[in-house]
Amino acid sequence: MPTSSSRKLVILDRDGVINLDSDAFIKSPDEWVAIPGSLEAIARLNQAGYRVAVASNQSGIGRGLFDMATLNAMHAKMHRQAAAVGGRIDAVFFCPHTAQDHCDCRKPKPGMLKMIAERFEIDPADTPVVGDSLRDLQAGATLGFPTHLVRTGKGEKTLAAGGLPEGTKIHDDLRGFALDFLANDPA
Ligand SMILES: [Mg+2]
Numbered sequence: 001m002p003t004s005s006s007r008k009l010v011i012l013d014r015d016g017v018i019n020l021d022s023d024a025f026i027k028s029p030d031e032w033v034a035i036p037g038s039l040e041a042i043a044r045l046n047q048a049g050y051r052v053a054v055a056s057n058q059s060g061i062g063r064g065l066f067d068m069a070t071l072n073a074m075h076a077k078m079h080r081q082a083a084a085v086g087g088r089i090d091a092v093f094f095c096p097h098t099a100q101d102h103c104d105c106r107k108p109k110p111g112m113l114k115m116i117a118e119r120f121e122i123d124p125a126d127t128p129v130v131g132d133s134l135r136d137l138q139a140g141a142t143l144g145f146p147t148h149l150v151r152t153g154k155g156e157k158t159l160a161a162g163g164l165p166e167g168t169k170i171h172d173d174l175r176g177f178a179l180d181f182l183a184n185d186p187a
C-alpha cells in the first residue's frame with residue numbers, strides 16, 4: 001500500500017473550475033457541462049499519483065432550486081465523464097446551506113476543507129486548493145493550503161476585484177493548473 005503517494009491530493013471547486021458556471025445556478029444534469037480539458041486535467045493529476053476531491057458550495061439545495069437526487073445525478077454525470085477520459089474524483093464534499101444558515105461548511109468558511117484534510121489525512125501545506133472565486137481561496141488560505149485561481153468561471157472577475165490571498169497562483173484553466181503544478185511536482 002502506497003504511503004506518501006496516497007497522501008497526494010488536490011482539492012477543486014466545482015462550478016467554474018470543472019464545469020461551466022452560471023449565475024442562475026447549475027440546477028440539472030443537462031446544465032452540468034464540463035469545461036474543455038478539465039476532466040483530462042483530472043486524469044493527468046491522477047496519473048501523477050494525485051487523488052482529487054471536490055469542495056463545492058451548493059446553496060441551490062438550501063434555496064430549493066434542486067434536490068439531492070438531482071445533485072447526485074449531476075455528480076453521476078461528472079464521474080461518468082471523468083471516467084471516460086481516465087479520470088477519477090475520489091470524493092465530493094458540498095455545502096447545501098445558504099448564507100442565512102450560518103453553517104461552518106459554506107466557503108469562505110473552512111469547514112469542508114477541514115473535513116477533507118481529516119478524511120484524507122493530508123497536510124494542508126502540501127495540498128493545492130483550486131477555485132475561481134475569492135471565497136474558495138479564502139477557505140484554503142485560512143487553513144494554510146496553497147491557493148490557485150483559475151480564470152474560468154468567475155475567475156476573471158475575481159482577479160479584477162483583487163485581494164487574493166498572498167501567494168495565490170493564477171492559471172488560465174484547470175488544464176493550465178495541472179500542467180504548471182505537475183511540472184513543479186517534487187515526487
Ligand atoms: Mg466556483
Ligand SMILES: [Zn+2]
Nearest residue numbers: 095103105106
Ligand atoms: Zn454548509
